[in-house]
Amino acid sequence: MSSDTLIDANWLDYLLVAIYFGFVLGIGVMARRSVSDSIDFFLSGRSLPAWVTGLAFISANLGAVEIMGMSANGAQLGLPTFHYFWVGAVPAMLFLGVVMMPFYYGSKVRSVPEFMFRRFGTGAHLVNAISFAVAQLLIAGVNLALLAGIVRALLGWPIWVSLIVAGAVVLSYITLGGLSAAIYNEVLQFFVIVASLLPLTLIGLNRVGGWDGLTDKISAASAGASSASDAPPAAQQLNAWPGQALSGFDSPLLSVVGIVFGLGFVLSFGYWTTNFVEVQRAMASDSISAARKTPIIGAFPKMFVPFIVIVPGMVSAVLVAEMIELKDGGSPAGGASGDVTYNDALLLLMRDVLPNGLLGLAIAGLLAAFMAGMAANISAFNTVFSYDLWQRYIRKDHSDDYYLRIGRLATVGATVIAIFTAQIALGYDNVMNYLQTLFGFFNAPLFATFILGMFWKRMTPTAGWVGLVAGTLSAIAVDRTAAAGVFELSGQGVAFLAASVAFVVDIVLSVVVSLVTKPKPAEELRGLVYSETPREDRTDPNEASYPWYRRTAPLAGIALAMVVVLNFAF
Amino acid sequence: MSTTSETDGRSKKAGLFDIRNIIGALMALYGVILALAGLLGEHEPEKTGGVNANLWTGLALLVVGLGFFAWARLRPIVVPPDVDRADDDPTRPAPQRKRPPAH
Numbered sequence: 001m002s003s004d005t006l007i008d009a010n011w012l013d014y015l016l017v018a019i020y021f022g023f024v025l026g027i028g029v030m031a032r033r034s035v036s037d038s039i040d041f042f043l044s045g046r047s048l049p050a051w052v053t054g055l056a057f058i059s060a061n062l063g064a065v066e067i068m069g070m071s072a073n074g075a076q077l078g079l080p081t082f083h084y085f086w087v088g089a090v091p092a093m094l095f096l097g098v099v100m101m102p103f104y105y106g107s108k109v110r111s112v113p114e115f116m117f118r119r120f121g122t123g124a125h126l127v128n129a130i131s132f133a134v135a136q137l138l139i140a141g142v143n144l145a146l147l148a149g150i151v152r153a154l155l156g157w158p159i160w161v162s163l164i165v166a167g168a169v170v171l172s173y174i175t176l177g178g179l180s181a182a183i184y185n186e187v188l189q190f191f192v193i194v195a196s197l198l199p200l201t202l203i204g205l206n207r208v209g210g211w212d213g214l215t216d217k218i219s220a221a222s223a224g225a226s227s228a229s230d231a232p233p234a235a236q237q238l239n240a241w242p243g244q245a246l247s248g249f250d251s252p253l254l255s256v257v258g259i260v261f262g263l264g265f266v267l268s269f270g271y272w273t274t275n276f277v278e279v280q281r282a283m284a285s286d287s288i289s290a291a292r293k294t295p296i297i298g299a300f301p302k303m304f305v306p307f308i309v310i311v312p313g314m315v316s317a318v319l320v321a322e323m324i325e326l327k328d329g330g331s332p333a334g335g336a337s338g339d340v341t342y343n344d345a346l347l348l349l350m351r352d353v354l355p356n357g358l359l360g361l362a363i364a365g366l367l368a369a370f371m372a373g374m375a376a377n378i379s380a381f382n383t384v385f386s387y388d389l390w391q392r393y394i395r396k397d398h399s400d401d402y403y404l405r406i407g408r409l410a411t412v413g414a415t416v417i418a419i420f421t422a423q424i425a426l427g428y429d430n431v432m433n434y435l436q437t438l439f440g441f442f443n444a445p446l447f448a449t450f451i452l453g454m455f456w457k458r459m460t461p462t463a464g465w466v467g468l469v470a471g472t473l474s475a476i477a478v479d480r481t482a483a484a485g486v487f488e489l490s491g492q493g494v495a496f497l498a499a500s501v502a503f504v505v506d507i508v509l510s511v512v513v514s515l516v517t518k519p520k521p522a523e524e525l526r527g528l529v530y531s532e533t534p535r536e537d538r539t540d541p542n543e544a545s546y547p548w549y550r551r552t553a554p555l556a557g558i559a560l561a562m563v564v565v566l567n568f569a570f
Numbered sequence: 571m572s573t574t575s576e577t578d579g580r581s582k583k584a585g586l587f588d589i590r591n592i593i594g595a596l597m598a599l600y601g602v603i604l605a606l607a608g609l610l611g612e613h614e615p616e617k618t619g620g621v622n623a624n625l626w627t628g629l630a631l632l633v634v635g636l637g638f639f640a641w642a643r644l645r646p647i648v649v650p651p652d653v654d655r656a657d658d659d660p661t662r663p664a665p666q667r668k669r670p671p672a673h
Contacts, residue, residue, distance in 0.1 A: 012607055019599060052589060184589055192596070195597065355623055
């Protein structure tokens with residue numbers, strides 16, 4: 001390479017990046033000035049068709065987690081990573097659409113803590129608001145770390161300068177109004193990412209000699225691996241089940257149980273059904289039927305996303321010189337954060353196979369995804385901080401302007417804090433391990449409390465907060481015990497175990513505490529608990545008149561059948 | 571789509587700001603630039619394994635972009651005559667816009 005930067009971009013690449021940001025900021029400006037009725041139409045709540053909200057739903061999630069984390073996982077572990085999509089996402093998305101969405105859409109809550117407040121009152125609300133705010137700051141740090149990695153790869157600056165610059169870029173994106181047309185941007189972003197990752201996958205496969213060439217090379221690399229290599233055997237990398245490499249269990253049976261219960265049930269249901277960064281997209285649709293279809297329509301592209309993020313990771317591990325060395329137990333220099341880590345799989349593959357032009361498209365897609373992801377974390381933090389914490393517990397009854405000022409300060413504060421939480425994320429060489437750990441701490445107990453509170457009207461306010469606190473503490477305890485070396489599980493096994501423990505502890509304690517404390521009166525639970533919500537509040541009267549392909553249940557059935565077929569095929 | 575039937579005198583089509591036209595414009599613009607880069611620029615076959623990746627991706631994006639334009643033309647979204655001004659989403663810290671009093 002001619003220069004000392006990781007990626008050698010030229011004017012053509014920067015032009016493509018600039019065009020994308022021109023579009024995004026242009027839409028933001030138009031949206032704020034409302035130059036057109038149709039923009040108002042698209043932005044006013046509850047007017048969008050289901051395909052738009054469905055794509056925005058997927059796109060809100062197609063950020064750092066998906067692109068860098070999954071390609072890193074693909075490079076390190078191979079095909080078992082597909083479980084994150086086929087076991088760890090699609091079933092939960094279908095469940096969200098079929099069972100839970102009617103409660104969200106009907107009760108019009110705008111955040112998780114708000115739901116907690118209405119169902120359980122102050123205790124659970126406070127616990128949840130604090131843990132949600134902390135989680136958003138930590139996840140914003142992950143997005144920022146990856147964004148800074150790209151800045152560093154492009155410009156060659158030291159990592160801390162890149163972090164500050166990336167933070168400043170996100171802050172200006174938020175203040176220039178890039179978020180006011182979030183759904184427009186997310187749908188655009190989806191197409192840009194697919195348009196850049198699909199060619200990357202195809203060219204990468206072309207270089208290694210197609211799918212057969214890829215499997216041959218993985219087998220050969222595994223057979224010739226040095227003793228320092230901790231890569232799993234080729235047979236485990238090339239079959240999705242039983243996935244010991246992912247779960248860290250030696251026994252195939254335990255591994256399947258770990259994946260299905262830990263990842264497939266607790267972690268993924270916890271993530272998808274309580275994550276309002278995504279659920280809010282569905283709330284913008286034009287009817288309860290469209291809101292229910294939002295995650296279900298999103299499930300179809302979601303099934304095929306792994307082919308354009310995991311496969312490039314696997315290609316990278318057998319094609320890029322640094323990645324081959326890393327997987328063989330070496331520690332090559334020159335990655336986005338200093339030494340090469342699995343997180344660099346995608347960037348290094350881009351460097352090696354994309355010509356200038358396509359390279360710019362790929363950079364635009366990655367920058368867009370991480371920036372939007374971090375902006376979403378920060379704005380979620382901002383809402384919870386200014387309305388759920390500051391207004392409710394610290395300074396009541398001030399003017400709207402006062403809370404807006406607090407919100408702006410919170411935005412700046414959160415960005416600065418994210419620069420520090422990014423340091424934690426940089427300490428993990430596979431960012432997916434870190435993220436799953438966080439989800440185990442925060443989402444698994446939340447899901448347990450949600451699901452129990454939604455279907456068991458006896459559950460009491462005290463049980464609400466006790467379960468959440470105990471669940472989170474037990475997940476942290478499991479993680480720290482593992483970190484102290486008391487027991488060992490490779491891959492994401494510790495995160496799966498911590499999440500499962502948190503879920504079980506939360507459920508058991510909630511039931512025990514509920515039996516000895518006083519429940520809320522039934523009339524306050526309408527719209528919040530299944531048995532207290534009349535059927536007409538949960539369904540769309542027009543649903544039955546739609547053709548079958550526009551109804552919720554048949555669509556969900558097709559998605560489920562497709563994902564089962566995919567599981568058997570790989 | 572929920573917006574096909576009723577077309578009274580005052581409602582109008584979403585036109586330029588239909589999200590499909592915006593997607594179409596971006597994809598088509600990228601398509602043209604990449605196709606031109608593929609035709610005129612260096613081809614870098616050693617990276618791609620011999621395929622002119624810019625050209626083919628550009629052509630594909632052009633087709634996708636035109637497809638979105640065609641979809642928006644064939645099934646236009648009709649904006650109802652009296653659209654509520656978009657409410658500020660309190661979860662978003664973008665510059666705020668006050669909702670006008672209800673009419």
